[in-house]
Amino acid sequence: MAVQTQLYAVPEIEKKESKEQNELENEKIFETKSLNLWYGETQALKNIELEIPEKSITAIIGPSGCGKSTFIKTLNRMVELIPSVQTKGDIHYKGSNILSNDYSAEALRTDVGMVFQKPNPFPKSIYDNVAYGPRIHGIKKKRILDEIVEKSLRDAFIWDEVKERLKDNAFGLSGGQQQRLCIARCLAIEPEVILMDEPTSALDPISTTKVEELIQSLKKQYSIVIVTHNMQQAARISDQTAFFLNGEVVEFGKTEELFTEPEDSRTMDYINGRFG
Amino acid sequence: MQYIDRLQVRKRINFRLRLNSILKYVFLGATLSGLVVLAILLIRTVSQGFAWIDWNFITGHLSMDPEKAGIMGAILGTFWLMLVVIFFTLILGMGAAIYLELYAKKGRVHSLIQTNIANLAGVPSIVYGILGLTVFVRLMDFGSTVLAGGLTLSLLILPIVIVSSQEALRAVPQTLGEASYGLGASKWQTIRNIDLPTALPSILTGSILALSRAIGETAPLVVLGIPALLIPFPGGFMDRFTALPMQIYYWTLDAALVEEYANLAAASIIILLLMLFILNSIAIYIRNKFQHRF
Structure with missing residues (x-):
């Protein structure tokens, strides 16, 4: 991990070499194979083939209704909560197929955390919000819970703002603070992957900047997949980007390349704001 | 070309406001009629029964004699x-x-x-x-x-x-x-x-x-x-x-x-x-x- 942190700061000349090295080192954490998904009769995902590398930020962009939210919700099987959903194909997470019947969704979601579009803290205290996950997984000792809560809140850049009022209801926080609290709540279960479904779309510009900085700092430890409507955001923070359109992956590649010289004309049109 | 005639709108405003205040009293009436019946019932019950409630009535056994009966x-x-x-x-x-x-x-x-x-x-x-x-x-x-x-x-x-x-x-x-x-x-x-x-x-x-x-x-x-x-x-x-x-x-x-x-x-x-x-x-x-x- 230390090597990667260094890679991030290497000077321009060495970058080309290390890039290849980077690709080798960043093993894929998710690999989807002919993934198809239907809502009742409507097909929302068509033959998705993606390899998502670990310890980096993968952005998913595309116009409304293109299936990008649906896609990340298949990665922790949250789509199953919608009654009429049918999936076909494979999603390999660290080598095992999470769509197979004997893979438990609860175990998966302990490894693959999620942050939602609208901040959704529980109607409980700030402390209980963060401690919720660890408690669910059987941690009862107050000393350990205290440590987890403090560490998670620190990692989510919100500790200093809330340390004096951990017992207060989370609804008393501002929207941006609530979203960082939700990220802290997600960190508390020590996931490998964090899925983010338009995490800043309900926030003001200042809160958005804070959350973006937070996401940047998290990629040292976590693999992050983020859905965003905001193309500048994708360009700013992600390492690789996938462009979705009508349930298909049009293009997937390094963010720099995808935004500067896209291979597909539809990608070009979209990033230049001609549709969507 | 205007679809909304300001003059007509002004003329109708009085009617609309009056209708609103009339309806307010209709709804108040609906509320009161229920309350009045309830109040009559309560007053009658209390005036008839309150004098009969004493310690013996609450704690006593049943009896044919109304003076001794308890519940x-x-x-x-x-x-x-x-x-x-x-x-x-x-x-x-x-x-x-x-x-x-x-x-x-x-x-x-x-x-x-x-x-x-x-x-x-x-x-x-x-x-x-x-x-x-x-x-x-x-x-x-x-x-x-x-x-x-x-x-x-x-x-x-x-x-x-x-x-x-x-x-x-x-x-x-x-x-x-x-x-x-x-x-x-x-x-x-x-x-x-x-x-x-x-x-x-x-x-x-x-x-x-x-x-x-x-x-x-x-x-x-x-x-x-x-x-x-x-x-x-x-x-x-x-x-x-x-x-x-x-x-x-x-x-x-x-x-x-x-x-x-x-x-x-x-x-x-x-x-x-x-x-x-x-x-x-x-x-x-x-x-x-x-x-x-x-």
């Missing part, structure tokens, strides 16, 4: 009845609501069950009395006991409790459930930690309202053969008993024979209303306590 037996009977009803309706009602709302697959069978529960809520209470008589009193051989009466009243209000609990659970924001599942919680953990605590105030409100209805029910108890005789105070679930509504019913019937019985009935109504009042206060207290926690 402790009926109060205790209603109390035991409440315990049985609370126990069974809360467990069965919340259980059924959780299953139907959160576990069951929504399909044709589900909507069939749902419709039937809604229909059951409208079945006349005397029909439940007949059912209770057949099943609990005779078939299961409980006799005219607290348990038989309590089970019958539980059946009577179960549909209401189920439907209102379901609505309370449905009102819990989905995003909260998603957040819990997203952290790897199982369905039961989510229900236990998120859905139930959030919905509990509304569930309790609905259940207490239903319970008030059960306490006031008379018809099913008549069918079950609950007496208003000089029987010993009930001390458990398998004892024979009488209840406040029965007492009120028989005293009102017998007022043709002994005039003072009507006053005793009025006094019993006041006691029954007081018990309902206490029950509702407890419900409000619990509700507020829970709402503060969240």
Whole structure:
């Protein structure tokens, strides 16, 4: 991990070499194979083939209704909560197929955390919000819970703002603070992957900047997949980007390349704001 | 080209405003007519019965002599009845609501069950009395006991409790459930930690309202053969008993024979209303306590 942190700061000349090295080192954490998904009769995902590398930020962009939210919700099987959903194909997470019947969704979601579009803290205290996950997984000792809560809140850049009022209801926080609290709540279960479904779309510009900085700092430890409507955001923070359109992956590649010289004309049109 | 004629709009404004103020009084009238009837009923009951309430009336045994008659037996009977009803309706009602709302697959069978529960809520209470008589009193051989009466009243209000609990659970924001599942919680953990605590105030409100209805029910108890005789105070679930509504019913019937019985009935109504009042206060207290926690 230390090597990667260094890679991030290497000077321009060495970058080309290390890039290849980077690709080798960043093993894929998710690999989807002919993934198809239907809502009742409507097909929302068509033959998705993606390899998502670990310890980096993968952005998913595309116009409304293109299936990008649906896609990340298949990665922790949250789509199953919608009654009429049918999936076909494979999603390999660290080598095992999470769509197979004997893979438990609860175990998966302990490894693959999620942050939602609208901040959704529980109607409980700030402390209980963060401690919720660890408690669910059987941690009862107050000393350990205290440590987890403090560490998670620190990692989510919100500790200093809330340390004096951990017992207060989370609804008393501002929207941006609530979203960082939700990220802290997600960190508390020590996931490998964090899925983010338009995490800043309900926030003001200042809160958005804070959350973006937070996401940047998290990629040292976590693999992050983020859905965003905001193309500048994708360009700013992600390492690789996938462009979705009508349930298909049009293009997937390094963010720099995808935004500067896209291979597909539809990608070009979209990033230049001609549709969507 | 303008579609909206300013002059016409101005002319009509007066009419619209007047209509609004007239309707306001119509709605006020609707509210008052209900309140007035209720007030008359209350005033009449209190003026007739209040003088008859004394320590002996509350704690004494039944008696043919209106001066000596007491209703402790009926109060205790209603109390035991409440315990049985609370126990069974809360467990069965919340259980059924959780299953139907959160576990069951929504399909044709589900909507069939749902419709039937809604229909059951409208079945006349005397029909439940007949059912209770057949099943609990005779078939299961409980006799005219607290348990038989309590089970019958539980059946009577179960549909209401189920439907209102379901609505309370449905009102819990989905995003909260998603957040819990997203952290790897199982369905039961989510229900236990998120859905139930959030919905509990509304569930309790609905259940207490239903319970008030059960306490006031008379018809099913008549069918079950609950007496208003000089029987010993009930001390458990398998004892024979009488209840406040029965007492009120028989005293009102017998007022043709002994005039003072009507006053005793009025006094019993006041006691029954007081018990309902206490029950509702407890419900409000619990509700507020829970709402503060969240």
